[in-house]
Each structure stands twice: as C-alpha cells, then as structure tokens.
Amino acid sequence: MKKITKMIASVVGGGMIFGAIGVSASETVTVDPGDTYWGLAxxxxxxxxxxxxxxxxxxxxxxxxxxxxxxxxDESEKSSDTRQDVVTHVVQPRNTLSDIAAVYEGVTADDLAKLNPDVDPESLMIGSEIVVFDYGSEDVAEDEDFVYHTVQPGNTFYEFASIYDGITVDDLLEANPDVDAYLLQIGSEVKIPTK
Structure with missing residues (x-):
C-alpha cells in the first residue's frame, strides 16, 4: 500500500502586503515498483x-x-474510485506490446504505443500498467456497429464467425467488402458487426 502524506503549501507572495495569503494543497506519494507518473495521475x-x-x-x-x-x-479533487473509462494491463515478465495487444481483441501494438507515449516499448517494466483502452480519450474511434479484430497468423473468416456469437461468414464479407477473405493480411483489422 502506498504511503500518502498530506501537506498544505502556503504560498506567500506580494499579496501578503495586502494581507492576502494563497493556499494550495498537495499530497506526496511514496513510489512503489512499477509506478509511473501516468499511473499516479x-x-x-x-x-x-x-x-x-x-x-x-x-x-x-x-x-x-x-x-x-x-x-x-486539492483533497476535494481526489478521485474516490478507480476510473471506469480506462482498461490497463499489468506487464508480466517477457511481455512485449505485441504480446499484450494479442490478448485484447481489436488492439494493435501501435494502438498501445499511442495510448502509452511515456512507455519505452523496448524496455517494459514488470508490474507497470499499460493502457489498453481509454474510452474517455478523444483519439478512440467510437463505432457502435462494429468491433475490430486484428488478424493473427492462420486466422480465417470462418474462425471469426465461430468466435463471435451470431456472426456468419456472410456478415463478415458484407462488413469487409475491401478485404480478400482468402488472403487476410496479418496485422490488418477486420470489422466484426455487433448486430
């Protein structure tokens, strides 16, 4: 558990001549392994x-x-609960952004890099958190009619249809008219209708 210390920093400036004193609040947090400025924020x-x-x-x-x-x-600004619009992944030994992206449907390593600009993809810290989805971000495209599946080696439309309930190969062909169902490009995204 993090040790949190509260302190009030009195800001005394030129206004003291007039008897005015500004007060701002801050907290100190003891850094634990894997903590980042982003995670603390x-x-x-x-x-x-x-x-x-x-x-x-x-x-x-x-x-x-x-x-x-x-x-x-200010203490009054402290969030009383964890943000619900952000999904994170705790980095495990030997994880890469590609490994993490493969766990989440529709997420690519490039998406993770964009959502985590302060993270060096070549040296992920074990125990640190990587943002996977940020639904509150303006950069996230909202498309309620589709979810996106990143093509992995060996994927087929038939396989996607079996993974997603109520979706047929014909639904996938209709949603992806520019995609050759027989030559899926690894790393490309396939639209999956949400019906």
Missing part, C-alpha cells in the same frame, strides 16, 4: 501527468522506488 481527477512531472525533480522514466512524489491537487 489516474488516481486523481483534474491532475495531469504533465502537472505531476512539473511538480517533481525526477525524469519520467527514472523515478526511484521509495521516492516521495508530489501530487499537486
């Missing part, structure tokens, strides 16, 4: 990763375990 409403980076002296990829990280927020 997700626990707080109205606090961005950039604000946390600016409030701390550590480089985003060099946060030492046990360090005290300042979270610039």
């Amino acid at each position: 997700q626990d707080y409403e109205n606090v961005s990763t950039e604000e946390i980076v600016e409030a701390n002296e550590y480089a985003p990829r060099m946060i030492p375990i046990g360090a005290e990280i300042v979270i610039p927020t």
Whole structure:
C-alpha cells in the first residue's frame, strides 16, 4: 500500500502586503515498483501527468522506488474510485506490446504505443500498467456497429464467425467488402458487426 502524506503549501507572495495569503494543497506519494507518473495521475481527477512531472525533480522514466512524489491537487479533487473509462494491463515478465495487444481483441501494438507515449516499448517494466483502452480519450474511434479484430497468423473468416456469437461468414464479407477473405493480411483489422 502506498504511503500518502498530506501537506498544505502556503504560498506567500506580494499579496501578503495586502494581507492576502494563497493556499494550495498537495499530497506526496511514496513510489512503489512499477509506478509511473501516468499511473499516479489516474488516481486523481483534474491532475495531469504533465502537472505531476512539473511538480517533481525526477525524469519520467527514472523515478526511484521509495521516492516521495508530489501530487499537486486539492483533497476535494481526489478521485474516490478507480476510473471506469480506462482498461490497463499489468506487464508480466517477457511481455512485449505485441504480446499484450494479442490478448485484447481489436488492439494493435501501435494502438498501445499511442495510448502509452511515456512507455519505452523496448524496455517494459514488470508490474507497470499499460493502457489498453481509454474510452474517455478523444483519439478512440467510437463505432457502435462494429468491433475490430486484428488478424493473427492462420486466422480465417470462418474462425471469426465461430468466435463471435451470431456472426456468419456472410456478415463478415458484407462488413469487409475491401478485404480478400482468402488472403487476410496479418496485422490488418477486420470489422466484426455487433448486430
């Protein structure tokens, strides 16, 4: 469990001459293995990763375990529950972005790289969290009529039809008129109607 310390930072400036004192609240969080600025920011409403980076002296990829990280927020802004619009994956030993993408239908390694710009795909930290879906992001295309399946070696329309309930090969052919069902390109996306 993270150790959280609350502190009030009094900001006294030129306004003190007039008797005005500004007060801002912040918290400090002790870094655990796998913590990232992005992951910490997700626990707080109205606090961005950039604000946390600016409030701390550590480089985003060099946060030492046990360090005290300042979270610039009001206590009232702290999120009372975990965000429901973000799905994450905890990195396991020897995971790559491609391995993680293969676990989630319709997700590609490129999608993961775009959703996790602060993550080095060549050196994923075991125990860190990778964003898989961000339904609150403006970058996520909303298409309620379809889900997308990334083609893996050996995939066929018949296989997709057997995986998705109520979907036939004819449904797939109709939804993907530009796709050659006999020459599926590995890594391409196939539209799966949601009916």
